[in-house]
Amino acid sequence: MTFHAIGLMSGTSLDGLDICLARFEKQQAWHFEILKAETLPYSEEWENKLRNSICLSAEELLELHSEYGFYLGKSVKRFIEKHQLQNIDLIASHGHTVFHQPQKKFTLQIGDGRAIKLEIDIPVVYDFRSQDVLMGGNGAPLVPIGDALLFPQYDACLNLGGFSNISLKINNRRIAFDIAPVNIILNAFAQQLNKTFDENGDLARTGKINEVLLSQLNSLPFYQQSHPKSLGIEWCNESIFPLCKEIGVLDLLATFTEHASVQISKVLNENQLKKVLFTGGGTYNSFLTEKIRSKTDAEIIIPQKDIIDYKEALIFAFMGVLRINNEINVLASATGSSKDHCSGIIA
Template identity: 70%
Template sequence: MTVRAIGLMSGTSLDGLDICFVQFEKQQEWSFQILKAKTIPYPKHWKDQLRNSIYLSPEELLELNAEYGFYLGKSIHQFIQSHQLKNIDLISSHGHTVFHQPQKKFTLQIGDGRAIKLETGLPVIYDFRSQDVLMGGNGAPLVPIGDELLFPQYDACINLGGFSNISLKSNSKRVAFDIVPVNIILNQLVQKFGKEYDKNGELAKEGKVHDQLLNHLSALQFYRLPYPKSLGIEWCNENIFPSFENIETLDLLATFTEHIAQQISQVINENKLENILFTGGGTHNTYLIEKIKSKTKGEIVIPERQIIDYKEALIFAFIGILRLNNEVNVLASATGSFRDHSSGIIA
């Protein structure tokens, strides 16, 4: 069986829209080949709209959901045209997360899939998280099914995006959870220097670790909760940003980078992981990666750039294919829902 799909991912760190066109084949096992991939940086207008979406009225949010859906559809249409892509079976869109409060039984990823379908004329699968939240799960992380079936050679996969998450095998089950916020904090801090992100951690290197803040962060209750567990911007607004007052920004960058490295290496060491695949935008932060390596014995595997940058979009393309075939694409062992299921709305 050969299937070709476009995966679409917008991360919480707002660095842009990842579009990934992939060919999947299934014989005994699944294999994949990325045919084309591109990140479209958000224009300022969209970056501001998405960043402020959490503060909109219900009417404004519904309007943005449709408007953003058409924007996604147009972006994909241009991607297809510019690369003259053929034989596309489906588009699989994660959407952009505005709210994520699974304890209250809701999560919201905007970007109406029906608008994408109207712009492209292709089948679209979207809203992968809501069903899991209604079933008592965290609605996250969803990527573990892809780790299980597409990257089985690694003990664990860690993604460094807006938040870092891990998926690993434990007692023959795939478990997964969010570890610590990453770029959602670091990128906001470096904006004070007129930058989008801290290239190679160069600014963090200049700062000094603030021990009192580091101890405060390490003591946050989330890190002691059992998995499955997930993080959202609301948690950061409540628990992280208020503790940053009256500390130099360079020192905040140094301290939070140290905090990230501590939390991630702790998870690696506790689970005795021997080889760990690292992907996501934070993997390009060489200073952070060096810090994690210095605190762990396991082998930190950094793959080719296409996998670093597009693994999540690639896996969402795969999740869409599983949904179209009505196969399991959400693992209860990873999200905490009451059973494995096939999730996503088909437009």
């Protein structure tokens, strides 16, 4: 059983649209190969549209939902033509998260899958999160199914993206949860210095840790909650940014990098993890990864570049394959929903 699928991922840090074509093959177990992948940086116009989408009226948001769907469709079409691809079985699109409030039973990822389908006429699977939220789950994290079936050789998989999240196996159950914000905060501070992000953590290296702020951050109630749990931009706006006033930007970067490393290493140590796969854009922040390594005995594995950059898009492609085959693609043990289920709307 072999499938060729394209996964689309737009992260909260807004660095662009990840497009990943992979081949998935099932013998006794699933195997994968990334065939082509690239990130299309957003134009300033699109970055602003997506960044400000949380402020739109209902009418404007519905308009953007359609417009962004056609944008995704056109982007995939160009990707297919550029690489002269054929025989693609499906497209799986995560969409771009605007709202995520599972406690109120809603989450919204814009980018209408039907618009994508109209552009390329290949089956599209989209809206992976809503069903889980309606079933009492967090709607996140979803990648643990891919971690379990595509990366079984690691004790845990940790993603350093807009937020850091981890999936691991405890007593034969795959659990997963968000640990702490990472790039969504660090990028916001770096942008105050006219940088898109803090490359290698070089800016943070020059700052000083503000011990008062560090203590306040580490004391936030979210870190004491048990899993499953997830974070959104709303939480950052309420809980993080108000604490960060009247402190220099370099010191904020240094302090927040330290904070992220404290929270991440704490999770690795509490769960006595030996071999952990690190992926996501934050993996390139060598200052952050050095700080995490200094606080844990876990072996941190940083894989080849295409896995670092495209693991999430890869797994959404895989989730689309599972959805088309009516197989479970969301784990209740990870999201907290009432049961494992097969999620995603097919266009």
